[in-house]
Structure formats: C-alpha cells, structure tokens
Amino acid sequence: MRRLGYDLSMQFSQPSAARAINRLRILNLLASQENLSRAEAARLLKLNKVSTGEIVEALIAEGLVEETGKMVTVNGRRPTALSLKKDARAVLAVDLGTKATSVALSDLGGNLLRFERFPTPHNPKPEELCVQIIKTCLRILKMMKDPASAIGIAVSVPGSLDPSGSVVASAPVWGWKDVPLAEAISKNTGLDVVLEHNVRAMVLGERWFAASQEPSGADASMLYVNWGEHISSAWVADGKVIGEGSQFGHIPLRQTGLCSCGSIGCLETVSAGWAISSMAARITGKEDITVKQACQMLDQYPDLASLLLDAARGMADALVYASAITGCGKIILGGGISSMPDQFFAQLLRRYEDAASVRLSAVSIERTRLGDKAGLLGTAAVALDQFVFRRTMLDQLSRQK
DSSP, X not given: OOOOSOOTTSOTTSHHHHHHHHHHHHHHHHHHSSSBOHHHHHHHHTOXXXXXXXXXXXXXXXXXXXXXXXXXXSSXXXXXXXXXXXXXXXXXXEEEOSSEEEEEEEETTOOEEEEEEEEOOSSOOHHHHHHHHHHHHHHHHHHSSOGGGEEXXXXXXXXXXXTTSSSEEEETTTTEEEEOHHHHHHHHHSSOEEEEEHHHHHHHHHHHHSOOOOOOSTTOEEEEEEESSSEEEXXXXXXXXXXXXXXXXXXXXXXXXXXXXXOBSBTHHXXXXXXXXXXXXXXXXXXXXXXXXXXXXXXXXXXXXXXXXHHHHHHHHHHHHHHHHHOOSEEEEEXXXXXXXXXXXXXXXXXXXXXXOTTGGGSEEEEOTTGGGHHHHHHHHHHHIIIIIOHHHHHHHHHHO
16 A cells, blocks of 8 residues: 555644645646746745755655756856656546446546546446456556556545545445445555545546636635536535535426436436436437437437427526525536537526526636546546645645635
C-alpha cells in the first residue's frame, strides 16, 4: 500500500508540517505554471528563497520536478527553469456508469495515457463488477513501461459512501448496500484506492481541467447536474461540494410517466437517458437504441426531435426550480445527454429564460467543457488530488485563514 502526500491529520503548527504544506504549494504551482525559476516560485508563494530551493531539490530527487534549461533574461545570471515531470507518476481512474464502466491511466497532468471501457452489467452484483474492474486495472498496469510509477486508484460511484470513504454505503440504482469496494480493489492491485461520489468527482474535474470559475460573492453558489442515464446533481457553495445526495432527478414535473423510483412524472421520466432510449425505441422500432444514436437518426425519424425537445424543456423546468431554491449563480450541465445537438440545448436555454423570473434569468447555464470525458477526468482529478497534489486540502486551509 503506497501513498504519495501527507495525511490531513498532521499538526499544521509543527515546522515539519509547515514544510510539507509548502512542498505541496510548490508542487501545485509548478503543475499550473511551467518554466518557473526557484526565485519566481518563492516570490509567487511568498516563501523564503533558501527554503524554496531546498524543497525544489527534494522534489527533483523524488523525480517529480525537473530542470528544463536556462531561462532567457535581459541581463544578469540566467536562472534555471523548472517544470513538473508529468510522467513521473501515474494514477488509475475508474468511472462506474450505469451503462458503461471506464478505466483510464492518467499522468500527473491529467493526460489519459490508456483507456478501456466495458458495458456495465444490468443490476450488477458487487463481486461481478469488482472482478471486471480489477482485471482491467491489472491489464493496464501490465502494459505500463514502469508499473511501479502507478501510485493509486480512484473510483467514482453513483451512490453514497460511508464516513471512511472506502465503502459504498448505498447505490440505489443497483440495490447495493455496504459494499467494501475500496478494500477489494486495493487487496488485488496492491495500490491504495479512494472512492468518490460521481457528481463530486465531476465537479472536481471541472475545477482542475475545465478552468470553470465559480461565481463569487457572499451568496454565490454553483449547481452541477450530471445529465446521463440517470440525473443527479451537487450544489457547490463557499467552495464546498454539498447536496450530492439530493434527488434532483426526481423533481415532480408531469402527471404521467412511471419513474424507476416508483413515482409518477419525475424529471427522469422526461429527460433521463433511460427514458429517452425507451421512448426512442418505440418510435424507431429498434431495441437498445442509445440517445447518441437517436440524435443521429433525426432525419429518418422526425418524431425523435419532439422527444429530445421535450427532454430539453423538462430539464429547463427543473433548473428553474433548482436555481430558485439554491440561489445559485451558475449551472453546469455534464453527462452524456448534455452534449445533445445545439438546436435542443438552445431550446433549453430559451425555455429557462421564458419561465424564470428576472433575477433567475441572470443565472449562467453552460455545458461542461470536458464533454463525454467529464466523469473520467473528474475521477482522475480525485486520484491526483488524493495521492499527489492535495489541492483540496490546500484550498480548505487557505479558506480558514
């Protein structure tokens, strides 16, 4: 069991802990800005030059940072440029979806080096899905030039976790309860494993790789909606992800339509992938049609356009309710359905503007910039955060000052 980084339980008042935090600050700075000198790093972080130099030398010795040559200057001594060595370590990201499970190998820069996907069995047993995950992870590790550089695995799950973050407390979509998923994967791969709720992972991926700016201000917050086979959401307020356990997909919208939860007229019966696929199958006479396939058959089956338009408008109506309740300043839509053709997304925006009050109409609504890799990149961000950069911890510390 290996982990790179520092435990959150350390006493930050101790000199060794302060040095550990400064090490992480320098590492994160070099990850975000290439070709900085030691002096520039010290100035940007407001650190002592000698201490900065010592930490940099330690990072170079660890193989995480490298010198990339002399920098160009107008006059004086030319400083040495530093950069993060992105291929020094790697993490595995496992995104458990209700239709498909994706596994990828990521370097320190979030570049997906290897990628595999397999269909998620219908109502999978924990043991069944766990075996497939382990086999896929081991296969990817075996193909690596240096398997020892892999330092951890993150798994995003469509369910809630226990306080330890290592057990799937509940995954209603599969009927799972108290599944020790992290322990099982770790035992069979030899790597540390961290679990995360899938929407929380997607929010972290948005912060790391999409450069999304959360609205500022005392009352500002952001709503992230995972619009896929099922619909879920998380509310981000004061930099913290909360409310991922909300039942956003089950907001009552209509008087008809049996939902998978047993209720009538939930948002999912109109806008979720499973509902769209079911109705598209009746229109086309084709079984197991995906939403992506339906979008490609609009010319052949004009009724599909009405189906997608209704899904977009249903989502818009739900977003009006959500923005009124949360007071959020921004909404980001991720998940496979969010990448629907522009004509339908435009209708979603128009419907929202028509139904929202003047104040709510100022809410920004946009699609994730990460496309169909939002879940996987979010899971990679969880692994990088946990096992290398501890960016979430640093952000929490900065907010406490």
